[in-house]
Amino acid sequence: MKEILIKALRSALGELPEGTKVEKPKEEAHGDLATNVAFLLARKLRKPPHEIARELASRLSESPYFKSVEAVKGFINVRFSEELLKEEFSRLILEGGHYFKQDLGKGERVQLEFVSANPTGPLHLGHGRGAAVGDALARIMSFLGWRVEREYYVNDAGRQVYLLGLSVYYRYLELCPSRDERLFEQVKQRFEQDGYRGEYVKELAGRLYGLIGDALCGSGDLKRVKELLLERESLPLYYLKRYEQKSPEELCADYALDLMLKEIKEDLKLMGVEFDRWFSERSLYDEGLVDEVIELLKKKGFVYEKDGALWLATSRFGDDKDRVLRRSDGSYTYFASDVAYHYQKARRGYDRVIDVWGADHHGYVPRVRAALKMLGLPDGWLEVLLVQMVRLFRKGQEVKMSKRTGSFVPLRELLNEVGPDAVRFTFLTKRSDTPLDFDVELVKEKSSENPVFYVQYAHARISGILREFKKHEGELPTYEQLAQAVRNLTDEEGLKLIKEALFFKDELAEAALRREPHRVTYYLIELASAFHPYYNRHRILGAPTRELALARLALVTGLREVFRLGLNLLGVTAPERM
RNA sequence: GUGCCCGUAGCUCAGCUGGAUAGAGCGCGGGGCUCCGGACCCCGAGGUCGGGGGUUCGAAUCCCCCCGGGCACACCA
Incomplete structure (x- = not known):
């Protein structure tokens, strides 16, 4: 509709001045569409806006598209003719x-990465919001001519995954009557410091125990474990592939990853969200991309060593301070793999990349942008959409969410009780950068409203x-x-x-x-x-x-x-x- | 302390790249099919757009200061 008016204006004026706006007026009395061009032309033509508006209006009114064109206080208000509408x-x-x-995207290839929750626990409400927003945007953009690919980045490497493994291992040992007590005490100590305490960890452990029995209770016969798993479990077993030199914790982590990822996929499917690609963080290491990108940045002179660690000089491109890529103990930071990941995205040849992140990651934006700039990518290449937190209420009481303490409402629960349609729609009734208060009881009870x-x-x-x-x-x-x-x-x-x-x-x-x-x-x-x-x-x-x-x-x-x-x-x- | 986000009706939120008399849902009060679906419709009450300055023809919208809330500020993610 706007296009029709814009075209009419163009044929009357030629190029439209910068800042020309065509919009639906709030007041119905002001027509179907209104434009401010007269204000913008006033200075250039040295004539009062209302005069320009009047002249322009009389010219536009010749068009068969409009029933009326009025100049009011400098605005030009048009009404479409019945014939055109019909x-x-x-x-x-x-x-x-x-x-x-409409072909707004002009075939631009854009990658949309969203959800990307750590597979260290079930999806919760916040992830649901990201899923709703990311998927809707993907649908809308691909409808309008962008070539969109949906991607989920799986953080299957690093400390958090290790902690998940540790937690499962601990819960598993709890179930073992024949466990080595000294080993148990040692694991327990580490668990109590950093472990995941959610109920789902116990479930994972219980399931593992059901599958492999005591096989990991003592020193652990890894081969036997794997045989048992292969025999009895119908998992994708992507992570259990190379088990030989793994510790029991790592093995538990891998088992848990396979299972969690399966759960996550089911949750998302329940919600009607499907991804074109599940991208593994580990694969970045396996394929040497992390080293490769660091090497590249080194060559460009942005990498230096300090206190035994490897740093990236992100502060030279707008970040508050420089960031560590490789710790002094030789391990890589998540930042390192993130840079590698985006580098990999760039190599795939996307014209544009949109990341949908939880707002708690917003501090992360400048450093990633800095790294991309170093890699020579254009400014607008990466767009980051921050989705604000979902605060959860039960009967008016806020429920603090934390994976560590295990108190959160799983997305699945909400999907089952309220239904995917209501969940998705509700998440999309808020601008995504507005924090959202979500009262579970209210949404459940008021579902018909x-x-x-x-x-x-x-x-x-x-x-x-x-x-x-x-x-x-x-x-x-x-x-x-x-x-x-x-x-x-x-x-x-x-x-x-x-x-x-x-x-x-x-x-x-x-x-x-x-x-x-x-x-x-x-x-x-x-x-x-x-x-x-x-x-x-x-x-x-x-x-x-x-x-x-x-x-x-x-x-x-x-x-x-x-x-x-x-x-x-x-x-x-x-x-x-x- | 520093940075980012938010503050609009009792509640939850739209409106924010400046536009004409500030909106919706819920809740509250009152009403409506002998008829295609009453999960609907109609009427009403309810506002210093957090506060104060500034920018200009015009500010909920842009800039500055303050107040209040959230989030982030690691060789954690």
């Missing part, structure tokens, strides 16, 4: 959701109308017939609905360009809250004349396309009945 809407009926396609149902209901209701028509007449009109029938729509409110529906195109574009999927959510709620009153006031099938009935049928058919596409892009189902 014509566009006919196209929408004929083309379906495809009508809203959740706005998601309001929107889905609109879709189901229309579907019901179509069913009804079919029941009486045997068959629905063809899309061609409906596209024609739109012309006979006479009521003012129906035309307003048509207009609202067509504006989806602009809202979608905005959502994609600004990386703000929640705009789609709000749009849909608004469209639904325009549709429901209409339904209540106007009979569709029972309209005074058959002509009008068909026209209204065409109207709701087009609306249904919008609801269906919109919900779809949010990853929410559009049910035929509820």
Whole structure:
């Protein structure tokens, strides 16, 4: 819709001045669209804005696209002509959701990395938010012409993974009657310092014990362990491949990783989120990429040694201080693998990379950006979308979440109780950089009052109308017939609905360009809250004349396309009945 | 202490690359189909947009200061 006005302005003015805006006015009285060009031209033309506006308005009013063009206090307010609206809407009926396609991405290859939670525990609410936002954005962007790849970065290396292994090992030993007590005490001590205390660790240990019995209780017969696992467990066993020189802790870690990752994949699948690629951090080490990138940075002169550690001079590119790549004990930091990871992404040839991170990682942004700059990547190449924390409430009481202490609400629990649609939609009713208070009880109890149902209901209701028509007449009109029938729509409110529906195109574009999927959510709620009153006031099938009935049928058919596409892009189902 | 995010109706939040009279849902009070789906609709009450300065034709929106909350500030992630 905006495009139509912009084109008209261009043909009247040529190049539009910097800062030209076309927007939907808040006030309906100010037309369908308004523009500020007159203000911007005032200085250059040395004429008062209202005068320019008046001249421009009279020129624009010649266009058949507009019913009216008014100049008010310097603004130019236009209203689309009925013919244009109906014509566009006919196209929408004929083309379906495809009508809203636009090639904004121009085939740009963009990688979207999101969730990427450590596989050291089940996904919780915060991860769910990241999943909802990342996936919706992926859907929206790929609909609008970007070539999007979804990726999950698996942190399967490093200290956290070791601690997971340690924790499982400890819980496992607890279960062993024949354990070596001295060994147990030693493990216990380490566990009590840094271990993961969640219930799920006990479950992992219990399952392991069920599989391998006492095999790891003493000095540990690793070969026997592996045989038992292979024999009895149907896991991907990706991590258990090279077990020979591993410690019991490492073996436990690998077992836990396989299992956790499987769980995580199931959680996400339950939510309707699928990734194109699960990228293993370990593989970066295995393939020598960490060393390679450090070597490269060394050559460029950004790496130095101090206190036995290897540092990257990130402060030269906007970071607060330099960062360690390799500790004095020879181990690598997560930062090192992260740099390698992004280096690897760059080598894959993406035009752009979008990382969706939890806001608690925001301090991390400058150092990664600095490293990318050193590697010669352009400034805008990496976009980081920070998703704010989800604060969890139960009956008005905040529940502090921590994997270590094991107190958190698993995503799975919420998905089971509330349903994926409500969960996803709820996460997308907030701008992602606003912290979100999530009262579990409230969402559970109020589930029927959740706005998601309001929107889905609109879709189901229309579907019901179509069913009804079919029941009486045997068959629905063809899309061609409906596209024609739109012309006979006479009521003012129906035309307003048509207009609202067509504006989806602009809202979608905005959502994609600004990386703000929640705009789609709000749009849909608004469209639904325009549709429901209409339904209540106007009979569709029972309209005074058959002509009008068909026209209204065409109207709701087009609306249904919008609801269906919109919900779809949010990853929410559009049910035929509820 | 330093940096980032947030502060809008009783609650949860939109609106923020400046635009015309600040919105929605929930909650609260009152009402509505003999009819295509009542998970709906209609009416109402409810605001110093945290506070104060500044920028300009115009500020919830941009800048500065202050207050309040969150997060981050490791050779942890």
